[in-house]
Amino acid sequence: MFTKTEIATFAAGMMGQSIEFINIDTETSTHAKVMKRYFSKAVTETLKYEWNVLTKTAALSLIEEDPSPKWQFAYSKPADAEVIRRLESDNYFPVDKQYEDQKVQFELIYTTSGYDIHTNIDNAYAEYTVRPADVGPYIDHLAWAIAANLAMITAPIIMTNNYQKMKDLFLKDARNVISAQIAHDITLRPEPLAADSPFIRARSRS
Secondary structure, X not given: OEOHHHHXXXXXXXXXXXXXXXXXXXXXXXXXXXXXXXXXXXXXXXXXXXXXXXEEEEEOOEEEEOOOOOOOEEEEOOOOEEEEEEEEXXXXXXXXXXXXXXXXXXXXXXXXOEEEEEEOOOOOEEEEEEOOOOOOOEOHHHHHXXXXXXXXXXXXXXXXXXXXXXXXXXXXXXXXHHHHHHXXXXXXXXXXXXXXXXXXXXXXXX
């Protein structure tokens, strides 16, 4: 497990910077201020991927029925949800792979109090990615992925003159780090079962 300051140190190392931060929230160096400013953005970028270690399911709170001609139900988005991945009509999320036409359809609607979830299923449950506290601690492989994103975001500021010379190689290395951490996270999930394709399902109905 690593703190945000340790992640910032990892990110600096990926950029070839021999810096060991003590606390990026209180340090006044230029590098520490840059890391602090962009840390939350790096977490957001990392959470665009689906992480097993940050996956949660919860019953959704109904706001109203028939919120629009398109949707029958409006639910509150869970306060700790960063990304809504799937909805189901009960608390069972199959491990088999799903084609788009098999997934429950929903739409996020912005309101003055946040986002609502509009869908056509009653008693909805959501599977979603939780946003961890920015202070951490972060599990190891997630921490390295955040560090790689933080390095990519801050490199043009911190590497200055060397960035254009090393940009392609640096970005490739950083993306490889993220890919490796995603691959590791996948090993922590149940092995998904193969889903019948739309063509097979159509044949079975005929």
